[in-house]
Amino acid sequence: MSEIPLTWNQAVKGITEFIEVAIHTILYVRQIYPADLFVRRKKYDTPVFQSRHPALNEYISGTVKAVSDELVLGNVDKVVVVIKDRNQVALERFIFSVQNMIEVESYNKDTSVQDAMSSAQLAQYFRSFLIKLNMIESQLGVLELPTGDEASFAIVLELKENTMPSASKDNEPPPWVPADRQHTTSGVSEKAQLHLLRAVDTGIINISLAVQESEQKLQPTEDPNDFAHDIEGQENAEAS
Secondary structure, three states: OOOOEOEHHHHHHHHHHHHHHHHHHHHHHOOOOOHHHEEEEEEOOEEEEEEOOHHHHHHHHHHHHHHHHHHHOOOEEEEEEEEEOOOOOEEEEEEEEEEEOOOOOHHHOOOEOOOOOEHHHHHHHHHHHHHHHHOHHHHHOOOOOOOOOOOEEEEEEEEOOOOOOOOOOOOOOOOOEEOOHHHOHHHOOOOOEEEEEEEEEOOOEEEEEEEEEOHHHHOOOOOOOOOOOOEEEOOOOOOO
16 A cells, blocks of 8 residues: 555545444444345454444445545544434434544545545554454443333534534435434533544544444433434434
8 A cells, every 4th residue: 555645535535434344343342233134244354343234334425525525625523323222312422423534625525635644544543443353342341221122323513513404415305304312522521431443643634433322322301302413314214
């Protein structure tokens, strides 16, 4: 692989590709869907599992594309994969935090950034992220739900302060709708537990991954009812 420093657009592409792979991995390791819904692949020189359900894959890829559109504009603060119970109560939040380290004019976004890491180096970091994710059950334990209950997930996009999602393209409906506040990081109680898994400084955009166990998971309580004005992707195609 080339050791040429990343460009802005390469950093965005690399991060969004990683987020997509990580979402599939999260759904597999937390057993949100049956294991036979996934097929073993290889990415970043490490084994990964990818959903083979077309509707689920379309939802994930479409959501990640919408995240990419905001990331290019420098609007993203966090991307959160929320694991929730049948009552929509958040149990776990996998939090991808993004920090832009430099500002790049649009005409320079395909120019290598001095002192940024290379694509090969970034791939090695993402490999270590995925190894951590694949071992997450040893840290969090099996996701236990009452008999008859089923877990589901949502993807929440939290933008920088005073930022709104960009307009949809090609007359498509907006990919985002307001999120339930307790699915977001602003709806977290003090009794939640946060575990930092990995972080990387690319020299352009920094990204870290943490997992948060909610108070409702650790100490089950009544369902919260409050709502937020953050941005959440709704599953428009469920896997069966």
